[in-house]
Amino acid sequence: MYKFDETPVMPKGFSCASRNCGIKEEGDDLALFYSEKTAEAAAVFTRNLVPGAPVIAGREIIKKSKLQAVVVNSRVSNVGTGDEGVKRAYRMSAAAAKELNCNEDEVIMSSTGVIAVPLPVEKIESGLVGMKADLCSDPLIGASGIMTTDTYAKAISISCDDYTLTIVGKGSGMIEPNMATMLVYVFTDAAVSAKDLDTVLRVGVNKSFNMLSVDTDTSTSDTVIAMANGLSEKEVDLDEFQQRFSAACIRMTEMLARDGEGATKLLKILVEEAIDEKQAKIYARAMVNSPLIKTMAHGCDPNIGRMLMALGKCFDNDLDVAKLELIVNGVTVFADSVKTNFDEKALRQSIDSDEVVFQVKLGLGSGEATAYGCDLTHGYVDENAAYYSS
């Protein structure tokens, strides 16, 4: 629907930098995102009951709804580190504020990597010194510093006459490989109040990142932060902004799903005609998270039994098999309570691509939802069974 910029750019007034500060043996492990003007800000964090120190600190910082910078390290997540971990998180933002000459309480921090290991904050403090000079307008540079097991740096932007919207993200693959942590930063020079930005962020996240799953394992560090610095100085139509914002979030969600641990293909589950959106989400998530759906997609097998099973295991929901229609990559495979006579060979060939779309028509109402995920492969087992946690 929207045309994304061929080469992603940072919005007016935003810049970023990445470097190696010695936490990783090689590759960038420290990133800085900066707005020359304090921005209106909003954030959503993981619902995990064991949130990381940066999430605990971040929830306090975002209360002011103002941010000028984000500082992120990879390799060590600063989770399960007690009170000392929270102190080190604040030392991280203080060091970034000093380097950028801005207010400490307008800098937010993220950390991603192994859990229950002390944050090497001295390396981060030293690494930040002089980093302001590296700031540039290429969001892929910032994206490289937050990567863990992602196979490539992820940034997209969408520009219109009035403003630019840029998203930098890191994968919901495992952390080195430890845990599906997703870090996403949305920057815009559009003029939006913190209150409106918060609403737009939550609507966008609910339709995109919150419908993404690589392996059902919710990280202790998931964070999405949005910053709007208003430097475009144009009035924004909020509905149009919401649509553009959501479209960009969905695009980034698809990128994260495709690059999930060991993934070879994107799975999209479209549930339609549910009683309501809540029910549609339950069914879509059950499908996208089922190991049997994930392996059948990997094996290019249009297995009706597994689709029926995955829907049916959503206990306490309405399901009328007689009204149910199952469609895989546009081919109806189940209707009127029985398997249809589809061309199985042709459908197998169609599933043997980098994207599989499962469409579920429930025939019950007008609720709908889409979930995003990936296939389950040897690669997932390899990365996560071979991992050393310390």
Add this chain to the structure above:
Amino acid sequence: MYKFDETPVMPKGFSCASRNCGIKEEGDDLALFYSEKTAEAAAVFTRNLVPGAPVIAGREIIKKSKLQAVVVNSRVSNVGTGDEGVKRAYRMSAAAAKELNCNEDEVIMSSTGVIAVPLPVEKIESGLVGMKADLCSDPLIGASGIMTTDTYAKAISISCDDYTLTIVGKGSGMIEPNMATMLVYVFTDAAVSAKDLDTVLRVGVNKSFNMLSVDTDTSTSDTVIAMANGLSEKEVDLDEFQQRFSAACIRMTEMLARDGEGATKLLKILVEEAIDEKQAKIYARAMVNSPLIKTMAHGCDPNIGRMLMALGKCFDNDLDVAKLELIVNGVTVFADSVKTNFDEKALRQSIDSDEVVFQVKLGLGSGEATAYGCDLTHGYVDENAAYYSS
């Protein structure tokens, strides 16, 4: 606690047989379990919203609380087959009743295998002819006819002076490999009323089979049936019977978990000191189902981060990290909010066995629960990605 018989036997008056009736190219695909006297009976079935035809029919048959036989086929599950499927399920029990010369409405049926494929009921009808002559007292014979991807036939018995209790089960591995279907039949010559048997069955199943998961995918055919024919003619102490019944169910659960698709080890998750049993079950299930816990067990890695994550993702539950203690194979790995100084090499060696016990002490109350599962391996991906559904 209880000593199981070295060689399993059927209780007094019970017998079984298996044969190949032509549904599978080779190997037994039809099994018959028979009591010479009509037994008091109880059953629990899958909660899947797309139950198989035998589950739909079985729910009607069990209302009478009387059974004299169970007939089971493997290879085709008779699920997603519409009204015709239900008719064929009843044809199956009618044919068994005719062969055994008992009442049609006292014979229950199960089917396990591929979904959305018509049941070849003529083969079953022909196969049953003359099968009464094959009935024998070895429960492993009956167990062989209900196998799908199980690697061995599963039957156990526990005998005391007063009665024998025998369980025949098939794996919660995939069906050929399609779906984690569990079929379990419990036979006893103890004298127990149908009402008491139903209570004992539900208590036993809740602590055993309902706490088992290979891959979170609930089958459309799961069935546990209990039959008590009273031929021991001794009074039963119901509490003692319950304990013995539950112990046998737990033993069979562990056998099914160990033989899960591609599994190399049994995972036991003991959650203690929860607010209540309900909460303990939520945490235990989250741990046993987490792909990251399953792969770390496979990789022999005592990864504290993944344990914290799996507990923490149980949103809307109480969790106090300061009170939390995590113990792996008897070694405390997390306490007082931080990782302990345990001998990692020794613990890795201890995890490198066929059983891993994760113990979670929540410090919140006296609720407890145990969940049973297995590791996630290449074998699981291979069996389920390579599968052809038709």
